[in-house]
Amino acid sequence: MYFFITQLSLCDILVTTDIVPTLLLTVLYGGSTMTLIGCIIQLSLFVISDSSECLLLSLMSYDRYLAICNPLRYNSIMNHVFCVTSVIVTWLVSFMVMLIDVISFYNLHFCGPHVIDHFYCDLEPILQLSCSDTSIIHKQIFILGYFIVMGPFIIIVMSYVYIVNTILKIPSNTGRHKAFSTCSSHLIVVSLFYGTLIIVYMFPPRGQSLILSKILSLSYTVVTPMLNPIIYTLRNKDFKEAFYKIKHVF
Incomplete structure (x- = not known):
């Protein structure tokens, strides 16, 4: 889990470094x-970081599934080779998705006005400026979105169905609470991230107001990366113990 959290942190750093400077310039000037x-x-x-985060969250749900539903085989399945290989595949898939989008966008023609009514270069705002036929690209984004967003989301939902079913079979309340606490942080992050991402990219853009789209985009590009470290550290036993040791030293 810690290995996957480091990769998740890398995604958050990448997306905030990419988006926040433009956001601050837009707000200030x-x-x-x-x-x-x-x-x-x-x-x-942006595409690489968000695609990687979707896939990483599904890997983390599988990690929790093995830890709770199949603990005896956890160490044999979730070994170092599997973790490194799955992360490499995650970044490669994200890079391929980005490459497909970039090639499609680079072949578009823009004849003005060249003003994006958004705080960063998102998919739909760029397409709205193009003079070319974007129907094929819209279909491409929709298909890739289902593969990158909905595919991992289905894996997460299925994992938690098995996890909840296993937790409910634990006889003691202490055991159930301990089992649930191991995946509660991940569940909070998934809810925050996927809740907004699915609304923005899986629903028709015409059904959304521009202001709502901006607010939702702000949620998964700025708010969620900001909350991730807080969510994972405040509910982490090892972090709490280290914090108390440092506190006692001073």
Whole structure:
């Protein structure tokens, strides 16, 4: 779990480094300028980080499933080789998704106005500026979205169905509470991240107001990465013990 959390932290650092500077410039000066190449680079980093986070959260749910539902085989399955291989595959898949999107966007023609009504270069705002036919790209985004967003989400839901079923069979209240506490942090992060991501990318953009879309985008690009360290540290027993030791020293 700690190994996956380090990768999740890397995703959060990547997305905040990519999005927050543009957001601050927009808020402070009422807007910011960016070249087309810069916009595509920002979009690329965003796609890689969010795609990786989706896949990592599904890996973490599988980790919790093994720890609670099949603890005797946990160490043999969730070994170092499996963890490293799964993370490498996660980043490679995310890179391939980014590459597909970038190639599609780079072939678009833009004839003005060149103003994005958003605080970063997101998929839909860029497509709205194009003079080209974007119907194929919309279908491509929808298919990739189901593969990257809904696929891992289904794995997470199935994992937690088995986890809840196993926890309810534990006879003691202490045992049930201990088992649930091991996955509560992950469940909170999944709810925050996927709740907004699915609404933005899996529902038709015309059904959303522009303000709502911006607020939801702000949630998974800024709020969730900010809350992740707090959620995982405050509910972590090892962190609490280390904090108390440091507190007693001073």
